[in-house]
Amino acid sequence: MERSGIPIVQGGAAVRNAAEVLRQLWIALEPLTADEDRTAAAAPAMTPQSLGAKVVAIIPCLDEEQAIAGVVTSVFAQGVSTVIVVDGGSHDRTVERAAAARAHVVVESQRGYGRAMQAGIAAAPPEAEILLFVDGDGSDRPEFIPALIAPIVSGRAAFTHGSRVRGVREPGSMSLQQIAAGRLAGLLLRVFYGARFTDMSPFRAIRRDILSRLGMREPTYGWNLEMQMRVAAAGIATVEIAVGQKRRAGGVSKVSGNVVVGLKAACTIAATFVRLAVSLRRETRAIRSAG
Numbered sequence: 001m002e003r004s005g006i007p008i009v010q011g012g013a014a015v016r017n018a019a020e021v022l023r024q025l026w027i028a029l030e031p032l033t034a035d036e037d038r039t040a041a042a043a044p045a046m047t048p049q050s051l052g053a054k055v056v057a058i059i060p061c062l063d064e065e066q067a068i069a070g071v072v073t074s075v076f077a078q079g080v081s082t083v084i085v086v087d088g089g090s091h092d093r094t095v096e097r098a099a100a101a102r103a104h105v106v107v108e109s110q111r112g113y114g115r116a117m118q119a120g121i122a123a124a125p126p127e128a129e130i131l132l133f134v135d136g137d138g139s140d141r142p143e144f145i146p147a148l149i150a151p152i153v154s155g156r157a158a159f160t161h162g163s164r165v166r167g168v169r170e171p172g173s174m175s176l177q178q179i180a181a182g183r184l185a186g187l188l189l190r191v192f193y194g195a196r197f198t199d200m201s202p203f204r205a206i207r208r209d210i211l212s213r214l215g216m217r218e219p220t221y222g223w224n225l226e227m228q229m230r231v232a233a234a235g236i237a238t239v240e241i242a243v244g245q246k247r248r249a250g251g252v253s254k255v256s257g258n259v260v261v262g263l264k265a266a267c268t269i270a271a272t273f274v275r276l277a278v279s280l281r282r283e284t285r286a287i288r289s290a291g
Contacts (some may be wrong), residue, residue, distance in 0.1 A: 005214045010028050011070055028032065036237050038164075047078055047079025047145075048078065048079045048081070048130070048145070048146065048149045048153075053129060053149055053152070054081055054127050054128055054129045054130065054154045055079075055080045055081060055082075055128070055129070055130045055131075055132055055149055055205075056080070056081065056082045056083075056084060056125065056128040056130070056131055056132065057075045057080045057082070057083045057084065057131075057132040057133075057134055057145075058084050058086065058117065058121065058124070058131060058132070058133050058134070059071060059072070059075070059083065059084065059085045059086065059088060059092055059098075059103070059134050059135070059136045060086045060088065060096070060113060060116035060117060060120065060135075060233055060234065061085060061086070061088070061090070061098075061118075061135075061136030061137070062087070062088040062089065062090055063090045063091060063092050063094060064090070064092075064094050064136045064137055064250070065090070065092040065093040065094045065096075065097055065250075066105075066250025067136060067137050067138035067248065067250045068085065068097050068098045068101070068136050069097040069098065069100065069101040070138060071134065071135075071136055071137075071140075071142075071249070072085065072098055072101035072102065072103045072136050073101050074090050074142040075132075075134060075142050075145065076101075076102065077142070078142050078143070078145040078146060078213045079145075080132065080145065081124060081128075082104060082124070082128070083101075083102070083103045083104065084103065084104045084105075084120045084123050084124060085098040085104070085105050085106070085136065086105075086106045086107075086108050086116040086119050086120040086123075087105060087106070087107050087108070088108055088111055088112075088116050088119070089107070089108075089109065089111065091261070094136075095107065102109050104123065106119050106120060106123045110219075111221050112219040112220045113219075113220055113221050113224075114216070114217075114218045114219040114220055114221075114222065114223035114226075115219045115220075117133070117223050118216070119151035121211070124208070128208055129207065129208055130149060130152055130153075130205055130206070130207060130208065130290060131205065131206055131207075131208050131211060132145065132148065132204075132205045133147070133202055133203065133204050133205070134202070135202050135203065137172060137248040137249060137250070138212060138246065138248055138249025138250070139245055139246050139247065139249070140162070140202075140203040140243070140245075140246070141156075141203075141243055141244055141246060142286045143241040144162060144203075144241060147241050147243070148155075148160045148162060148203070148204070148241055148243075149203045149205055150156075151239040151241075152170075152205060152206075152207055156219045156237065156239060157229075157237045157238055157239040158206065158207045158236050158237050158238070159204070159205070159206045159207070159210065159231045159236050159237070159238045159239075160204060160205045160206070160238070160239050160240070160241055161197060161199070161201060161203075161204045161228070161238065161239075161240045161241070161283040162199075162201050162203035162204060162240075162241050162243035163197075163198045163199040163201060163241065163242050163243060164178075164182070164199050164201045164203070164243065164244065164245040165179060165182060165183075165198055165199050165245075166198060166199075166242030166243070166244070167242035167243050167244030167245075168244040169244050170244075170245065170246050170247050172247055173245040173246055173247045173248075174245055179203060181200060181269060182197075182199035182200040182201070183198070183199075183284045184223055185197065185199075185200045185228070185269070186198050186199070186200075187272055188255075189228060189229065189232050192232075192277060193229070193232035193233055194232075195228075195231075195232035196236070196240075197228060197232075197240060198240065199240075200224050200225055200228065200262070200269075201224070201243070202224055203243055204224075204227070206227075206231075207230075210236060211227075214230040214231070214234070215230065216230065217274055218276075220268050221269060222268050222271070222272030222273075222276075225269050225272055225273060225276075226272055226276055229273065229276050229277070229280065230276075230280070233235060233280045244275060244288035264290070
């Protein structure tokens, strides 16, 4: 991700930005082929352990018995020291299979994506330096975990974000609303904060001490957007990594696989942006007044 100064947006600039995002969105709808991929070979041949990083992975899930064991195993294979699976009340064998794969399982009785994330963070051992977030449906590509961790260990970034719309994306791995939501979020973040994101992917990593100072509060689907907004507003050094996307290993998406839930999530995300943008502006004004 690149950062620039916060722009003074005139009407014409806003129209040009919107047109550019629509152009990129059209391109993003076509899945990339292996020949077009520019990232698979770029993933460093190293692990978090070889980098000297104490990384804890947090995986929120709900009814993912078909995928969760494979996800946990593949994350461990990348050298992550601890894998925490946060179950939101599954009715299948998700908890059993996650535990069998050696994950530390936390059951969060209250529904909500953000609540699951907070429960996972609270369960992370105190020595964890970097927190890694991975989906439990098998759609994220764990071979890119080292690429997400390396910029943080080197000091180049404190937050890394995996872009699904860049890199190899399997046909059918992302719905239109997922792509559109990521592009819209990227446009808003660029206009308001001068930050450039191409997606709103859950596959990401952040220094634990930085995350603890962000003041994350969103309990539902707006969690990922809130993190990107707070990171951008604070000017935290960020790198976006092209990671692509696989089709989920089993089950049905709780958002993109259900139109009603998808619309509800979209409304939550839009409301989160408006509410948090107002809140961040007030916080900034208060800090400037105090100074």
